[in-house]
Amino acid sequence: MVVGIDRLGRNAAEVMKTIRELGQRGIVLRSLGEGIDTSNAAGRMIAGVVASLAELELELGREHRTAAREARKARGQAIGRPKVLDAQKASLAQRMHAAGEPATTIASTLGVSRATVYRVLAQDNES
Incomplete structure (x- = not known):
């Protein structure tokens, strides 16, 4: 059992590799968060889609943070945590x-x- 499919690896390929390796050992994975069961082909396919969406969300967030940082830099605003003491x-x-x-x-x-x-x-x- 896992809380979420995306917790199995850093990217979709790693998640699918883990699911495949567990399956080869006869271990069925059940995801509590998504309600996915990898004991059948449909469950494995859904797990792959969920892992891909999680990876996409991570990449979009990274792109958004990078764009925001660059925009602050271009406006001459401070980047990072403010100083505790002036x-x-x-x-x-x-x-x-x-x-x-x-x-x-x-x-x-x-x-x-x-x-x-x-x-x-x-x-x-x-x-």
């Missing part, structure tokens, strides 16, 4: 550290994790 807060963290404040206090004051404080301090030391 330059002003990073400067405050540096001053607090120079004054001897522990990272825990700096993190609490700025509302960020200690790991973020350490990363900002390390970046400031590199420049």
Whole structure:
């Protein structure tokens, strides 16, 4: 039993290979999500179609994300996760550290994790 046919492999060919190998061992696959049973030819054919549709959906999503990223880049917008600390807060963290404040206090004051404080301090030391 599987939750979904698409969980059997990274692409349709891999899914069908897995189904074929399981069938050669006498293992019948039942998909809970799609209600597919590979004990007959129709079930195997439907499994192939579902796997192909899942692969298509994955590729379309990838194309959409790439196009969106390129559009943001063309408009000069930031790509990726926004910075947790802006330059002003990073400067405050540096001053607090120079004054001897522990990272825990700096993190609490700025509302960020200690790991973020350490990363900002390390970046400031590199420049």
